[in-house]
Amino acid sequence: xxxxxxxxxxxLGAYLAGLAGSLTGLGGGVVIIPLLTLGFHVDIRYxxxxxxxxxxxxxxxxxxxxxxxxxxxxxxxxxxxxxTTAGAVLGAILAIYTPVNLVAILFGVMLIFSAAMTLRKKNxxxxxxGSKLSYALKLNSSYPGKDGAVPYNLKNIGGGFSIMxxxxxxxxxxxxxxxxxxxxxxxxxxxxxxxxSTTTSNFMVGVTAAASxxxxxxxxxxxxxxxxxxxIGVLAGAxxxxxxxxxxxxxxxxxxxxIAITLIALNMIYNGIHHKF
Amino acid sequence: MEKNKKVTDYDMQQLIxxxxxxGVLTSGIVAIIGGIWYLFQSGSGVPDYRVFNGEPAGxxxxxGIIKGLKEGSAKEIIQLGVVILIATPILRIVFSLFSxxxxxxxxxxxxxxxxxxxILFSMFAGLKx
Numbered sequence: 001x002x003x004x005x006x007x008x009x010x011x012l013g014a015y016l017a018g019l020a021g022s023l024t025g026l027g028g029g030v031v032i033i034p035l036l037t038l039g040f041h042v043d044i045r046y047x048x049x050x051x052x053x054x055x056x057x058x059x060x061x062x063x064x065x066x067x068x069x070x071x072x073x074x075x076x077x078x079x080x081x082x083x084t085t086a087g088a089v090l091g092a093i094l095a096i097y098t099p100v101n102l103v104a105i106l107f108g109v110m111l112i113f114s115a116a117m118t119l120r121k122k123n124x125x126x127x128x129x130g131s132k133l134s135y136a137l138k139l140n141s142s143y144p145g146k147d148g149a150v151p152y153n154l155k156n157i158g159g160g161f162s163i164m165x166x167x168x169x170x171x172x173x174x175x176x177x178x179x180x181x182x183x184x185x186x187x188x189x190x191x192x193x194x195x196x197s198t199t200t201s202n203f204m205v206g207v208t209a210a211a212s213x214x215x216x217x218x219x220x221x222x223x224x225x226x227x228x229x230x231x232i233g234v235l236a237g238a239x240x241x242x243x244x245x246x247x248x249x250x251x252x253x254x255x256x257x258x259i260a261i262t263l264i265a266l267n268m269i270y271n272g273i274h275h276k277f
Numbered sequence: 278m279e280k281n282k283k284v285t286d287y288d289m290q291q292l293i294x295x296x297x298x299x300g301v302l303t304s305g306i307v308a309i310i311g312g313i314w315y316l317f318q319s320g321s322g323v324p325d326y327r328v329f330n331g332e333p334a335g336x337x338x339x340x341g342i343i344k345g346l347k348e349g350s351a352k353e354i355i356q357l358g359v360v361i362l363i364a365t366p367i368l369r370i371v372f373s374l375f376s377x378x379x380x381x382x383x384x385x386x387x388x389x390x391x392x393x394x395x396i397l398f399s400m401f402a403g404l405k406x
Contacts, residue, residue: 061298070290082391207367211395212399213363220333221332224355224356225315231359
């Protein structure tokens with residue numbers, strides 16, 4: 001296989017990763033790592049670098065629309081980014097001391113968790129009263145609904161902030177956006193309505209990934225030959241996904257994708273345990 | 278309604294949206310240009326990523342990338358696209374910080390500054406090894 005063919009296959013793979021990632025809300029990074037390591041036998045460190053780039057591309061590409069529509073809670077995102085960026089820097093430091101096969105196993109576990117999270121019940125009821133801290137930090141807001149603005153209030157800010165720190169560490173260590181953990185922190189702990197939590201999570205992924213990407217770029221994890229088909233493919237895929245999302249029912253797609261991802265995850269864990277990385 | 282408040286959250290949202298869109302588009306265009314050139318230069322070579330060697334210094338520092346750009350090297354053009362992409366969310370924080378200053382939201386000026394400082398620390402703290 002020459003570089004031209006490798007690039008074209010990777011371009012197609014990244015396109016599908018971006019498409020699936022945007023339709024299911026998992027982001028582009030989670031598919032890029034298994035694609036590169038299991039599919040092309042690329043070293044997992046190059047794969048992590050590529051996944052970070054993919055995460056930033058999908059996040060920034062789709063966040064711009066949601067921010068403009070006023071669905072994203074910019075203050076909430078900014079406040080929680082303290083936790084995710086600090087966590088991501090810690091994760092990038094921990095990565096030096098973590099053997100690659102352990103990284104692969106952790107990635108597999110995280111993948112299964114993400115698959116389960118896409119299928120869970122969504123939180124759509126808005127709280128009428130928030131906690132004291134939520135008022136002090138000006139985190140309560142509203143989002144545009146069918147019949148005008150829907151106000152919501154938040155609770156358990158400390159709990160959400162803690163889960164966000166873990167999400168940041170895993171993002172820095174594994175190169176993924178940890179969108180699933182971010183949504184867990186916002187939906188389950190802080191009671192952010194579903195539409196706001198997914199878009200705000202997506203908004204935060206770019207900054208979180210950038211916090212560790214600046215380290216990984218200097219460490220030489222980001223290879224231009226892999227990065228360019230990944231950026232272009234993922235961006236194009238995410239764009240198609242955002243157009244399709246309005247028209248198709250993604251429920252069955254999410255089930256199929258979750259099963260596929262769980263199988264990939266088991267494969268990653270198996271290979272990790274047998275030191276094949 | 279908010280006439281005496283010159284900058285509102287709505288303005289900030291539009292600005293952030295524009296910054297993100299512009300950054301991603303620019304990065305994509307630069308990556309395509311570098312990528313096509315790269316394929317012309319070395320498309321018939323054999324890809325080898327099985328063993329991690331780390332990228333040479335030329336692709337991992339801004340000075341190295343700029344040096345390569347002057348020589349017209351395709352890989353450095355791609356890396357420039359990567360740098361623009363990574364810079365996009367960081368720029369988003371800088372613009373939010375300015376918006377919060379104009380909105381006179383002191384609490385969020387502090388919060389945005391903390392996030393920015395953490396990223397700058399990550400960039401310059403020499404966490405390379």
